[in-house]
Amino acid sequence: MEKIDDPKEIAKALQELLEKNYDAGEVFKNGLEDTESDLLKDFILTQANQRARFAKELERELYQIDHLPAVGGTFQGTLQRTWMDLKTIFTENKDEIILEECLEGEKESAKEYERAIENYNFSKEILRVLNGQLDEIKYTLKKVTGLKDLETY
Template sequence: MKTTKEKADENIHDNLVNNLQNLLEKNYDAEKGFKKAMEDSKNSRLKSYFQHQAALRGRFVNELDKEIRNLNETPKQSGSVTGDLHRTWIDIKTAFTGKDDEAVLEECIRGEKASVEEYEERLQNNNFPPEVSNVLNNQLTEIKSTLSKVKTLEDIADAWN
């Protein structure tokens, strides 16, 4: 039988792992989303930018994977069904809009806003160990930078075409 402290420690551990697993899953989704945006974009500069963002999210996946393994847990290996459904919706939407770069950028903005909200909510509502908190805050900062950049790119996308 576990003591109250052992049970509390187990709950804290499980909560930490669940939060990291959910963020890992979201980053798999974001990585796939940026790869999809790269495929759909007509502009070579945007393709390059989306490729860079997919690689960035791949790095986030590796960082989160490491944190989960440090907790002696097995990381998830793929994204979510919701992410797959979202990419299917993007396929349908871009098919009707002619896969123009502006529509692709709009979906990237929507996805990055959701990522910012997800990270902020998890950081605000959980008491992560400092090393985990640092990783998540650094990732959040980079996502916010991406969001700002994508908004700028949307404004100038027409000039590139």
């Protein structure tokens, strides 16, 4: 399969990843408000900061290819945050729900990055940024999976 070379499509793919990072950052911030565990709060704050850094890196890459970055997340991201809020209202173990949502979000992020890298002919610099972010997401997935047993909290 030949990778997509069209500069407009490449910019669109970067925009989508940027918006997903905005969404993920907001999900983490919402989780921060709802969690009761200090350990989970530290983890979520680290992840929210990571996603803000990812967004800045993607914004910079979009400017480098003469495209204005998106300024916010997606409607789907808003729905995900609302769903997480509703789930935490009706459950005793809010931290477990929050951690599960973080895990699902990270899995989806990894898939989105992998699809973009596989389908688009990004420059070496953009690929370096995307692969670095993907590596961090995969590391987070391992970490979150290790935290799944919340009885240690």
